[in-house]
Amino acid sequence: MKLLFSRDTWQEIFGSIRKNKGRTVITVIGVLWGIFIYITLSGAAKGLNNGFTLEFQDMATNSMFVWSNQTSVPYAGFKTGRRPQFKISDVEQLKTKIPQIEFIAPRNVKGMWDGSPAKVVYGQKDGSYNVYGDFPSLVKIAAKKIFDGGRFLNEEDINLSRKVCVIGERTQTDLFDKEDDPLGKYIRVDGSYFKVIGVHKFEPGGGFESDSDIYIPFTTFRKLYNSGENVGWFAIAAYDDANVTQVEADVKNTLKKIHQIAPEDDRALGSFNLGEMFNRIMGFANGMTFLSLVVGVATILAGVIGIGNILLISVKERTKELGIRRALGATPGEVRGLILLESVFLTLVAGMMGIVLGAFVLFGINAATQGLEFPYSNPTVPISFVLGALAIMVVLGTLIGLIPAQRAVSIKPIDALREE
Amino acid sequence: MIEVKDIHKSYKMGQNSLKVLKGINLNINEGELVAIMGSSGSGKSTLLNILGMLDEAETGEYILDGVLIKNLNETKAAHYRNKFLGFVFQSFNLINYKTAAENVALPLYYQKTNRKERQEKALAYLQKVGLGEWAGHLPSEMSGGQKQRVAIARALAAAPKVLLADEPTGALDTKTSYEVMDLIQQINDEGKTILIVTHEEDIANMCKRIVRLKDGVIIEDVKVEQVRAAQYVQ
Ligand SMILES: Nc1ncnc2c1ncn2[C@@H]1O[C@H](COP(=O)(O)OP(=O)(O)OP(=O)(O)O)[C@@H](O)[C@H]1O
Ligand SMILES: [Mg+2]
Numbered sequence: 001m002k003l004l005f006s007r008d009t010w011q012e013i014f015g016s017i018r019k020n021k022g023r024t025v026i027t028v029i030g031v032l033w034g035i036f037i038y039i040t041l042s043g044a045a046k047g048l049n050n051g052f053t054l055e056f057q058d059m060a061t062n063s064m065f066v067w068s069n070q071t072s073v074p075y076a077g078f079k080t081g082r083r084p085q086f087k088i089s090d091v092e093q094l095k096t097k098i099p100q101i102e103f104i105a106p107r108n109v110k111g112m113w114d115g116s117p118a119k120v121v122y123g124q125k126d127g128s129y130n131v132y133g134d135f136p137s138l139v140k141i142a143a144k145k146i147f148d149g150g151r152f153l154n155e156e157d158i159n160l161s162r163k164v165c166v167i168g169e170r171t172q173t174d175l176f177d178k179e180d181d182p183l184g185k186y187i188r189v190d191g192s193y194f195k196v197i198g199v200h201k202f203e204p205g206g207g208f209e210s211d212s213d214i215y216i217p218f219t220t221f222r223k224l225y226n227s228g229e230n231v232g233w234f235a236i237a238a239y240d241d242a243n244v245t246q247v248e249a250d251v252k253n254t255l256k257k258i259h260q261i262a263p264e265d266d267r268a269l270g271s272f273n274l275g276e277m278f279n280r281i282m283g284f285a286n287g288m289t290f291l292s293l294v295v296g297v298a299t300i301l302a303g304v305i306g307i308g309n310i311l312l313i314s315v316k317e318r319t320k321e322l323g324i325r326r327a328l329g330a331t332p333g334e335v336r337g338l339i340l341l342e343s344v345f346l347t348l349v350a351g352m353m354g355i356v357l358g359a360f361v362l363f364g365i366n367a368a369t370q371g372l373e374f375p376y377s378n379p380t381v382p383i384s385f386v387l388g389a390l391a392i393m394v395v396l397g398t399l400i401g402l403i404p405a406q407r408a409v410s411i412k413p414i415d416a417l418r419e420e
Numbered sequence: 421m422i423e424v425k426d427i428h429k430s431y432k433m434g435q436n437s438l439k440v441l442k443g444i445n446l447n448i449n450e451g452e453l454v455a456i457m458g459s460s461g462s463g464k465s466t467l468l469n470i471l472g473m474l475d476e477a478e479t480g481e482y483i484l485d486g487v488l489i490k491n492l493n494e495t496k497a498a499h500y501r502n503k504f505l506g507f508v509f510q511s512f513n514l515i516n517y518k519t520a521a522e523n524v525a526l527p528l529y530y531q532k533t534n535r536k537e538r539q540e541k542a543l544a545y546l547q548k549v550g551l552g553e554w555a556g557h558l559p560s561e562m563s564g565g566q567k568q569r570v571a572i573a574r575a576l577a578a579a580p581k582v583l584l585a586d587e588p589t590g591a592l593d594t595k596t597s598y599e600v601m602d603l604i605q606q607i608n609d610e611g612k613t614i615l616i617v618t619h620e621e622d623i624a625n626m627c628k629r630i631v632r633l634k635d636g637v638i639i640e641d642v643k644v645e646q647v648r649a650a651q652y653v654q
């Protein structure tokens with residue numbers, strides 16, 4: 001300890017570092033590069049992680065969707081290849097059977113997989129867009145950002161089967177001039193006029209929907225397209241403390257009973273739960289973090305081993321000098337300490353420089369990805385990672401330094417002096 | 421001061437071993453100035469290195485200032501070297517990135533002398549060898565004679581009991597050699613025990629006693645009338 005704080009010790013270390021400038025620079029670059037990679041990688045991974053989290057924060061990650069395909073097992077007198085038709089009455093049954101369901105939104109669509117998209121006309125412009133028949137509760141399951149001044153569908157729209165619609169960001173740019181405020185304007189959807197009540201912002205990552213979707217009240221949709229009691233699919237949100245995967249299974253089982261589908265028929269109903277996808281994507285982001293950690297640590301390790309190597313060479317070059325020191329009374333412990341401290345000192349200095357450089361690069365990446373449609377945000381490295389890296393470096397620097405230090409004293413002073 | 425009894429030393433060279441010292445007996449009192457002479461390969465350096473605890477004898481007894489030097493570990497040997505011995509080498513062995521003063525202060529550093537005292541002592545010894553003005557210079561900026569004087573100052577700095585010099589004038593011309601010998605004589609005059617290995621008769625004659633080695637044994641050990649080096653130095 002006394003050795004560590006003595007001005008003389010440091011003078012000795014600086015003396016030998018200054019004497020071997022080239023060597024010192026190369027060594028420092030090795031470790032600097034290692035810690036730089038470590039910081040940049042783990043920071044970038046963290047940014048990605050933050051980005052995904054941000055991306056998902058508007059979405060109920062405990063939500064799911066369920067739809068019907070064709071049956072693949074004959075059951076109750078039905079042949080295979082039947083497509084079960086969900087009904088609006090399913091909602092009540094599902095709600096009573098499965099108390100974990102917080103919100104349930106039956107949905108229909110014109111376009112996508114159900115026929116051709118609706119033809120939409122405004123003034124001289126027209127286009128084909130998917131039209132959804134929806135309940136207000138949809139926003140509780142998959143949040144829709146509505147631009148200033150507008151609103152989403154409400155209960156009254158449903159009860160009165162109002163001819164109102166929420167259009168997408170792209171629908172707006174397609175149909176309306178820049179100066180033309182779409183709110184309150186009427187557009188023609190498959191022959192009927194609808195009043196625009198809101199424009200929704202597109203949120204990527206939310207499944208199949210796009211920035212050109214048009215939402216109209218479920219009841220209006222029923223009238224417009226004669227869909228009767230039919231429901232295309234259900235969007236469901238479970239309570240926060242519920243297990244979505246379990247709810248997903250329960251919902252499918254209940255629907256199988258209602259629609260007389262064989263319990264073992266796995267293909268008749270399709271479903272998708274965001275919780276699972278969320279976990280998978282977060283798993284990916286966490287995997288990236290872990291990977292960057294591994295790569296970073298490996299690079300640091302390589303850098304530190306480089307220091308060890310160069311110190312080994314330097315010890316060899318300095319054999320005579322160390323021999324002289326020992327002839328003058330330096331104990332093996334003192335010689336070892338000198339080499340060790342040199343190793344640790346070089347490692348630490350290089351490490352700190354690498355951290356600063358890495359922080360700069362992260363800062364740059366953050367600035368460059370600002371406002372991009374890329375899930376990346378606030379790339380920071382937790383201070384514990386940085387301290388951990390420094391600790392690792394001190395430990396590795398010491399361990400690696402032990403080898404040249406031992407080498408330095410393993411040779412007898414007389415042989416060291418004879419060295420040219 | 422130095423008592424050596426029946427010292428043997430051989431070097432292993434692959435299969436066979438080369439006997440270098442074959443029973444050396446030597447007594448050196450405090451204040452002596454001894455020249456060790458002999459043809460090349462006769463074992464002079466080997467003997468001096470054993471006396472300097474840089475190397476160890478196989479058998480025999482070595483007592484330095486009443487202390488039996490035996491089975492030393494490296495740390496103990498380092499302490500003894502630091503406390504008892506000063507070395508002067510043919511090739512000076514200064515540390516090339518340290519100034520003259522820093523070189524001289526080095527043994528004091530290992531003696532844990534504090535910084536201020538170290539600097540003062542280093543300067544005092546440099547002045548003693550006539551190089552006070554050169555304290556801040558690097559070895560590369562000095563002549564051979566100057567370097568050897570710095571080395572002598574360094575050997576003296578830790579106030580050792582014995583000064584061991586292996587061919588201190590071996591790399592110097594005659595005039596410079598005499599200057600160095602003059603310095604060594606002055607130091608000896610102050611009472612320091614000094615051993616010098618040399619090839620040159622004139623240098624040996626500037627000592628007070630000459631020990632001749634041949635094939636690992638002492639063949640002659642005589643006291644001589646000291647020739648003062650000062651008369652050759654202006
Ligand atoms: N480390 C060693 N390994 C093997 N043999 C050695 C070693 N050191 C010295 N010798 C041998 O021991 C013998 C004596 O060596 P030493 O250096 O003592 O001679 P010296 O009298 O000092 O000679 P010189 O006048 O040339 O310096 C020589 O034959 C030398 O080759
Ligand atoms: Mg020799």
